[in-house]
Amino acid sequence: MSSYKYRLILPLSLIILIVLASLGAILGPLFKDFYLEGMNDRIAKESLVIAYHIEDIELNETEVLQNTVIELAERLDIRITIIDAEGEALAESTGNLEDQDNRLSRPEIQEVIKNGAAGRSVRVSNTVNEELLYYAIPLEDNGEVKGYLRLSLAMDELNSVYQSIWTLLIVSFFLAFVIIVLLTTKITNQMVKPVEEARRVSNELAKGNFQARTFDVSDYRTGELNRSINVLAENLQQITNTYEIQQERLETLIENMGSGLILINTKGDITLVNRSCKDIFDENTDQWKNNLYYKVIKHKYVNKFIQEIFLSEKRTRRQIKIPVGIYFRHVDVHGAPIIGHDEKLKGIVLVFHDVTELKKLEQARKDFVANVSHELKTPVTSLKGFTETLLDGAMNDEKLRKKFLTIIANESERLEGLISDLLELSKIEGDHFQLNWQKVNIESLVADVLLILNDKAIVKKMRIETKILGDTWVEADPHRLKQVLINLIVNAIAYTPEEGVITIRVKEQAETVLMEVEDTGIGINKKEIPRIFERFYRVERARSRNSGGTGLGLAIVKHLAEAHGAKLSVDSDIGRGTVFRLVILKEKKESKSM
Structure with a gap:
């Protein structure tokens, strides 16, 4: 706003300054001439009075003449000088008659000599060293000039008046300047401030602050503009809010979609990669952003697939195996070019569907x-x-x-x-399967199971040991938990040679109870452990079939453990035996049934 104020103040101040200076230049001389004319009238009248008083005094009576001049000068407040025809001063109201130059050369005396009438001049006196108004008339006797009467008045009063005029003009200028500043401030507040407010809000809108508003809408000159800006701001805010909501929904959808998503621009830089890619590639894919795809993606078949889309600019689909540790992840990859409105390639999008489980299910179905x-x-x-x-x-x-x-x-x-x-x-795998939850003492459950399976162990000359530590009460389905324990012990008997040892441990922990079934059997290869809970999977098929099992026991154990919310794990060494561990909660959670 200050810039607008200065733009108004400077021209107006300049105009006032020019007007007042012009007035000073015009009125100054006019006042001076007017005042000088008055002084001339005064001095002319006083000269006649003085001439009348000294006409009877002879010029050679210098002492009388001097006293008369001094007296008249004091009464009239004027300087009086009597000069003889040769230019010598005979009387001087100042009393300074020594070292006087000849007065005939003075302008006022010369004018009297030349015109035979009164003479005037304004000059600096050599005697008193100040500017004076001089007036001289001839002193005549029977028509013969016997001398001159010269009067002089100081110009201080005239100069003081002249200075007062300029002082008044300067003061008027400053008063006008103050008034201009006040009026300009008021004008700018009334006219420029609404515009400035509109400009401020416009700048805020340009910066993206769509909550900015202008509240000065009452002025009839700028009110409509400010109202329009407020409407524009509201519309922009609504559009921005809608865009942000849509953007947030899109980001949430992209981040939480089950499939991996990668966007690559035409330079080959990865501009977007979602969370699912971390699981698919088993890497910290956040570091891939803003990097060339072939420098961060280490899988040659994926890179080859990307290059194919860039070259063909066509939709492409392919199944790729991605190595993850010692396994492979089967991925169904869909790739498509991103074409802009100008029909130019803007980049490509890749969608990775993890079909590993589908492959496993398909294989499991075939195996089943x-x-x-x-x-x-x-x-x-x-x-x-x-x-x-x-x-x-x-x-x-x-x-x-x-x-x-x-x-x-x-x-x-x-x-x-x-x-x-x-x-x-x-x-068990059905949707309507329910457990009969109740308090169960695992120690009693183990004793019941051993009564059932003791004969099988005796046939193979095996020894079954039990180690119970702490409180073994849990909340579970006693029939199903007994079924789990029977299947684990039967499995241990089947895969343990004669005279082997089976150890059953039950141990209380903080919020759980640990059950272990350990045998000294043939053991399981590490690579086969993930598959032992599959239907009909056998470590040694011929020997397993001879053991009389159906190949479904461990699959049933797995599903019943999951139904109880228990954690099932296996440790095994070839030739040394196997340990099955089941960690079951003492108290069930709300959703324990399948």
């Missing part, structure tokens, strides 16, 4: 069908073979008949167990 077919085929084939043998005449041999019927009974029991486990597993 093959395993079920194989597991069912074996007992059915045995049943059919021995039945046909009996029908062909073996029934007449009592010894063979008994042997074959025993085999048929065992295979039927095995087939029944397989079908029962399949139905049980299907039930």
Whole structure:
């Protein structure tokens, strides 16, 4: 606002200064001439009075003349000088008659001599060294000039008046300047301030502050402008809020989508990479941003896929295997070019769908069908073979008949167990499966299980040891937890050679109870541990089938452990044995059922 004020003050001040200076230049001489004319009238009248008083005094009566001059000068407040015809001063009201120059050369005396009438001049006196107004008239006797009467008045009063005029003009200028500043301030506040406020709000809007508003909307000259700016600010704020909400939703969607997303510009720099890429590539992909893709992505097939899209500028899809540790992650990659409105390539977008689990499920389905077919085929084939043998005449041999019927009974029991486990597993995996929660003492549960399985251990001359420490009460389904314990111990008996040792440990912890089933069996290869809970997966198929198992026991254990919210883990060494650990909460959480 100050710049607008100065733009008004400077021209107005200059105009006032010029006007007042012009007035001073015009009025000064006018006042001087007017005042000087008055002084001339006064001095002319006083000269006649003085001439009248000294006309009877002879010029040679210098003492009388001097006293008369002094007296008249004091009364009239004027300087009086009597000069003879030769120019010598005969009387001087100042009393200074010594070292006087000849007065005939003075301008006023010369004018009297020349014109025979009064003479005037304004000059600096050599005697008193100040500016004076001189007036001289001739002193005549019978028409003959016998001398001159000269009067003089100081010009101080005239100069003082002249200076007062200029002082008045200067004071007027400063008063006018103050008034101009006050008026200009008021004008700028009324006219420029609303414009300045509008400019301020416009600058804030340009900076992105769409909450800025102008509140000076009452002035009829700028009110409409300010109202329009406020409407513009509100519209911009609404547009910005809508954009920010959409941007936030888009960012949330991108960050939380299950698929990996990468944007690459035409220079090859990665401009966007979402959170899912961390899991897919098993790397800190945040560091990929603003880097060339081929410098941060270490997978050659992915880089080759990116180059193919840049070259073809067409949508492309491919399945790629990405190594993660000792495994591979199967990824379905969709790539597409980003084409702008000008039909020019702006970059490419890549979407990574992790289909590893789908691959596993597909393989599990194939394995399940093959395993079920194989597991069912074996007992059915045995049943059919021995039945046909009996029908062909073996029934007449009592010894063979008994042997074959025993085999048929065992295979039927095995087939029944397989079908029962399949139905049980299907039930556990069902959406409506519920646990019967109640307080269970694991120590008592272990004792009940050992009564059931003790005969199996005796057949293989095994020793089963138990170690119980602390309070072993938990909240669980006793039937299902007993089923877990039976399957783990049966598995240990099946894969432990004769005269082996099985150790069952139950230990109270802070909020959980730890159960361990350890054997001295054949052990499991580290690579096979992740698969032992799959249906029909066997470490040693021939030996496992001879053990009488269905291949579904550990799969049932896994699902029941998950239903209880328990943590199941396995440690094993080839030739030394295996330890199954189950950590179960003492008190169930709200969502323990499947």
